Amino acid sequence: MSWLDICALEEINPLGSRIVLGPSGDIAVFRTADDEVFALDDRCPHKGGPLSQGLIYGKRVACPLHNWQIELETGEALAPDQGCAHRHEAKVENGRVLLALRN
């Protein structure tokens, strides 16, 4: 596993996200209010909605299509919905957002 330097933290709005074009599709990189970053494949486990476009609160994102709530830390959908978005490691170091892709 190796870390990819993606962008400066300021390039992502707090409670916002950006899309990185990964080798197998879009990856959504989220920034929380506490400046933590998380990365998920940009596909909701429900109907493939682009999670990057959802509203972010706490450590969750609400899918823009049907309001499924996805845990950013695990990619798991919040009960009673069931499903999991593919997760990638992400972190902030020296003000840079780093991403490690997971196959």
Next chain:
Amino acid sequence: MKKLKLVLIGNGMAGIRTLEELLKLAPDMYEITVFGAEPHPNYNRILLSPVLAGEQTFDEIVLNDLNWYSDNGINLLLGRKVVEINRKQRHVIASDGTVAEYDRLLIATGSTPFILPVPGSKLEGVIGYRDIADTQVMMETAKTHSHAVVIGGGLLGLEAANGLKLRGMDVTVVHIGEWLMERQLDRNAGELLQQSLSERGLKFLLPKHTAELLDNGDGRVCAVKFTDGDVIAADLVVMAAGIRPNTELAEKSGIACNRGILVNDTLQTFDPRVYAIGECASHRGIAYGLVAPLFDQAKVCANHLAQLGFARYQGSVTSTKLKVTGIDLFSAGEFMGGEGTETITLSDPIGGVYKKLVIKNDQLIGACLYGDTADGGWYFRQIRELQNISQTRDHLMFGENAIGDVGHQGQDKTANMPDTAEVCGCNGVCKGTIVKAIQENGLFSVDDVKKHTKAASSCGSCAGLVEQILISTVGGAADVKPKSEKAICGCSDSTHGQIRQAIREHHLTSIVAVQQHLNWSTPNGCATCRPALNYYLISTWPGEAIDDAQSRLINERAHANIQKDGTYSVVPRMWGGVTSAAELRRIADVADKYQVPMVKVTGGQRIDLLGIKKDDLPNVWKELDMPSGHAYGKSIRTVKTCVGSEFCRFGTQNSTQMGIDLEHDLFNMWSPHKVKLAVSGCPRNCAEAGIKDVGIIGVDSGWEMYIGGNGGIKTEVAEFFVKLKTAEEVREYNGAFLQLYREEAFYLERTVHYLQRVGMDYIKQAVIEDAENRKALNERLQYSLSFEQDPWKQRIETPQLKKEFQRIPVTVVEEVPV
């Protein structure tokens, strides 16, 4: 910090609901011990009747299984009855000698059936109807004996009688009153009920007073003897003649009681460390025996236990629903009528329908429905909200017809729907699925049902049906509060109205400030409350509150409509539905260049370009060179017009120009929900102004203005508002009405629902009768709009805003050793 010790006496619905509410607010504040006299975890007591009737099993009515207690670190002591409260030493002692110390004590001991003090009441086979053990006795007895007598023709007694009958017993109901359920029904409804229960084979003796229960010689009951000398056979006697609050324990420890443990508005007893809740408590002289008030009490009690202290319990209006399958009966409020009241009655004895509405001072204060209870929830909401019904009085009796017009085969009553009938046409959810979810998960509100089944969670048109199913499944415990009484979402206890008020009165200008001021329980809200707060802030404090893009849902952030595949649709503004060859050429060029998969004409007289990638949006806007059509927002959408007097041979007014002017007046206006207008040039009304938020119809002598129409989920015809002479007046009245709506409506409340909530009189007073206010409203609208600009143009011109539409380039990839 050392945890405080909380002891709960009584492992029933009221006490456990309080713990659930408390754990939400302060999960780590208390070390919790629960004493339960019964050997079961918390179960849904109101569903004992379906269990007795054989419609459900015991396992299905458990609300909190044993894992719930351990998961929450609760020390559960089952089968142990607390026998003493020592308030000096602050501990309780159970029958087995267990001692538990407390810092706070919650008494939720419920009630016990009142056993008539007649000779023979201690005999074997004489029971109350209260818990699982009683239910088991009844089920066992039904297997071996044949004659049952139920004393008491109230809710509980009838449910017991029905269940015993279904289990094969010969059942007689003995009642002291002149008709059944006299506390919940008036005489007419009570007699209809008796008639249909008689048809099911139940026998009734009323009014009749029990004198004695006779011994069969072996210590078991064999007959009931009445004061008039009659005797009937009885192998089982169920006493359902009322309940008595369990106050003995509290009384012994010196806590003030009077037909219940006396509590104040924070559910504290005479000893402020000791709380009481549920059926054992007496609040302002009332000990509630129904479930819905207990849930309200639980919220307040938990709030106080969590040391928040801002909630007050001020009593509940209750409603009743008999849980006997196939019998529809609903009552709420003061349904008996009386001095100073008026009643509207509908009676159809052959069809088995009886409805009575009780009105006082132009407000609905009570309802009693038999046979057709579909509108029970609607009446109940009006009773709670004390709505002025003077305008709706003539059709009040015919109900809300609240259900959307389409999506469920025109059904508007759930009672006769089969389990396989589709209730939610958006998500394909059947009635049976909803009933099962309600029973298995112990759901009490439509919101819970939405979460678990997805029913009513999309367009919401079937919410009325779901509410009916909920009411008929859990009865009076169904939480059917109006939006004005409901908390905005799970993040807060505040209602929409309280939030708007706090923002206004305390000059709050940021989401964080609102959340701190009103004690939000989550760090940054959720997808339900943040968009609402953002709207409330920018509409209350324009120019001061910052419009927070991250608190807007994607459509309003991207200024385009997201589609199922993640592409967007683009609808440029065409003022009043009028376009030109040049605009159409540019639209065609964009469609070619960006290979737009579909170009479609919308219902609001616009052109929709569908299937555009987000990255392309700014360029598409630029090349269209037209303003945003706001087809994506809770905002002014379109003003639809007909051709009008310029061309049409019937036209009486220039409706097209009026539409264009109105649309310019409102350009960029954000609102609680979408706002659509239409202007027709004559009463033929080709622009369909009768189903718009504001509909204007030109007549020879001027303009008629209609408000509160809606053509969507449920067709609502706009109501006549005012007749005006000049175009200037139309613009002024329109602006004033919409600003009033912007300032007072709840988020996601359409004009029709706002109108229903506040009443036409109120709006007329504010806009028509008060000229100064009308002027002030218009000024505030103009002031608010002065801070807005065309969002598309803004995004083309401001690089910082363009970022939203750009991906992070991944060509530069720097490897950093891990």
